[in-house]
Amino acid sequence: MExxxxxxxxxxxxxxxxxxxxxPRGSSWGLWGPEDQLGTLNLLTDERTARAAAGxxxxxxxxxxxxxxxxxxxxxxxxxxxxxxxxxxxxxxDMRPTEADEPDSGFVDRDDYLDGLYLQGSSQWxxxxxxxxxxxxxxxxxPDADIxxxxxxxxxxxxxxxxxxxxxxxxxxxxxxxxxxxxxFDPSSNYGITARDLDDTLEYQGVEVETGDILLxxxxxxxxxxxxxxxxxEAVLGFGHDDVxxxxxxxxxxxxxxxxxxxxxxxxVASDTIGVEQSPAxxxxxxxxxxxxxxxxxxxxxxxxxxxxxxGSACAADRQYTFLFVSVPLNVRGGVGSPPQAVAIR
Numbered sequence: 001m002e003x004x005x006x007x008x009x010x011x012x013x014x015x016x017x018x019x020x021x022x023x024p025r026g027s028s029w030g031l032w033g034p035e036d037q038l039g040t041l042n043l044l045t046d047e048r049t050a051r052a053a054a055g056x057x058x059x060x061x062x063x064x065x066x067x068x069x070x071x072x073x074x075x076x077x078x079x080x081x082x083x084x085x086x087x088x089x090x091x092x093x094d095m096r097p098t099e100a101d102e103p104d105s106g107f108v109d110r111d112d113y114l115d116g117l118y119l120q121g122s123s124q125w126x127x128x129x130x131x132x133x134x135x136x137x138x139x140x141x142x143p144d145a146d147i148x149x150x151x152x153x154x155x156x157x158x159x160x161x162x163x164x165x166x167x168x169x170x171x172x173x174x175x176x177x178x179x180x181x182x183x184x185f186d187p188s189s190n191y192g193i194t195a196r197d198l199d200d201t202l203e204y205q206g207v208e209v210e211t212g213d214i215l216l217x218x219x220x221x222x223x224x225x226x227x228x229x230x231x232x233x234e235a236v237l238g239f240g241h242d243d244v245x246x247x248x249x250x251x252x253x254x255x256x257x258x259x260x261x262x263x264x265x266x267x268x269v270a271s272d273t274i275g276v277e278q279s280p281a282x283x284x285x286x287x288x289x290x291x292x293x294x295x296x297x298x299x300x301x302x303x304x305x306x307x308x309x310x311x312g313s314a315c316a317a318d319r320q321y322t323f324l325f326v327s328v329p330l331n332v333r334g335g336v337g338s339p340p341q342a343v344a345i346r
Contacts, residue, residue: 014259024136027297037159039299043212043267052168062311064342065123081117120337126302127157133296153334161331169325175220177201187220192252192278195260211265218308219249222272250278270303
């Protein structure tokens with residue numbers, strides 16, 4: 001007897017995704033239709049967003065992004081942006097903008113622009129086109145030719161910007177929970193956060209994940225990064241420093257991490273680290289990448305380099321770890337990534 005096709009009426013388990021023969025194993029392709037460009041953001045229904053908004057208690061707002069020029073240097077070609085402030089209206093410049101005018105020179109107004117702004121150079125969303133699966137290509141089978149910055153481009157972050165990313169957020173404060181549970185955890189290491197760690201943290205916090213939640217994973221990596229000196233930060237964000245370079249905790253590089261996120265049916269996940277998954281992987285010969293599973297196969301947005309310490313302090317103070325999460329990525333046609341422009345409203 002032929003098995004029924006997978007359907008959003010009953011979200012399949014990850015094991016069922018791995019058993020697919022009509023699409024790449026472990027993928028959600030086609031689940032929301034052959035033309036889908038949103039992936040797991042489809043789980044952010046109006047009803048779930050309304051419930052999240054109704055849960056706001058104090059109205060306090062916690063911004064989750066770093067300044068656009070920080071932290072800088074994580075990937076050598078991603079230079080820091082240069083901010084130009086122009087003065088307009090000086091008679092000597094015939095109404096043309098210049099950066100040379102002095103404040104008392106009689107200019108009429110200011111304008112500004114950024115040079116060298118890498119959309120994934122600071123706090124960021126990784127879009128669905130950021131990672132191409134080496135065998136299966138892009139999410140939902142979108143051809144490479146359809147991914148560009150021109151009119152009709154597909155899978156760009158502009159698809160997210162047109163709807164916004166708004167729903168119930170959960171802070172999963174792994175650093176605080178494991179410390180309270182007496183388990184060793186070093187935020188400057190490449191500790192692999194297991195499914196058990198996630199479950200124990202949620203139990204400690206008294207929270208259960210619901211379909212469509214946005215998870216914010218706090219490891220303390222970013223707070224540790226800013227607490228250290230310039231030499232340490234330069235080494236962490238550079239290459240060729242084997243003692244500290246690119247070491248960050250994150251979800252264990254194992255299929256069980258993909259299974260946990262999918263089976264909890266979360267809409268998106270972000271962290272205060274360089275890559276959500278542990279870096280580097282424990283095995284130098286490891287070829288399995290969580291990014292290659294989450295982005296092109298599952299279609300799940302990933303957030304990196306987020307500032308979660310202030311939110312973590314507030315959540316710990318009143319033991320309330322859920323909030324209304326709001327993010328509106330830049331409306332860049334065909335964009336591969338975007339600053340998150342995200343806030344948590346408690």
